[in-house]
Amino acid sequence: MDPEKYEDILYDNRxxxxxxxxxxxxxxxxxxxxxxxxxxxxINNQSTSPLLTLINGQYFLAVTLTLAFIGLIIAYWxxxxxxxxxxxxxxxxxxxxxxxxxxxxxxxxxISIPSILYVxxxxxxxLALKKAEKPALP
Numbered sequence: 558m559d560p561e562k563y564e565d566i567l568y569d570n571r572x573x574x575x576x577x578x579x580x581x582x583x584x585x586x587x588x589x590x591x592x593x594x595x596x597x598x599x600i601n602n603q604s605t606s607p608l609l610t611l612i613n614g615q616y617f618l619a620v621t622l623t624l625a626f627i628g629l630i631i632a633y634w635x636x637x638x639x640x641x642x643x644x645x646x647x648x649x650x651x652x653x654x655x656x657x658x659x660x661x662x663x664x665x666x667x668i669s670i671p672s673i674l675y676v677x678x679x680x681x682x683x684l685a686l687k688k689a690e691k692p693a694l695p
Contacts, residue, residue, distance in 0.1 A: 644673065647669050
């Protein structure tokens with residue numbers, strides 16, 4: 558495949574990619590800000606172990622959200638890998654969480670949007686590249 562055709566495929570899917578990047582960046586900044594503010598509050602309260610107090614026994618939540626955070630950062634460069642990591646960690650969180658209410662379900666739907674967009678972008682580009690590599694029938 559020639560580079561021009563490859564660039565055309567990427568150009569055709571640019572809106573999906575940039576939507577995922579913008580929403581993912583907003584989500585990463587929001588998660589980082591919330592963690593920083595909570596950690597700073599624990600330090601100001603002279604907590605003996607601010608990180609453990611911050612987690613407050615919610616290790617499952619902390620691990621899955623950390624993986625989602627890392628996945629969104631990776632997705633900025635490797636859309637399929639990072640989006641997949643984030644989406645899988647959020648699905649595990651959704652399935653493993655024991656307190657279902659409408660706010661949790663809506664929140665999970667909203668924070669899953671960037672990872673779904675990243676995976677959709679990667680899948681569309683992958684399928685378009687596969688289609689472009691097939692030789693045309695005479």
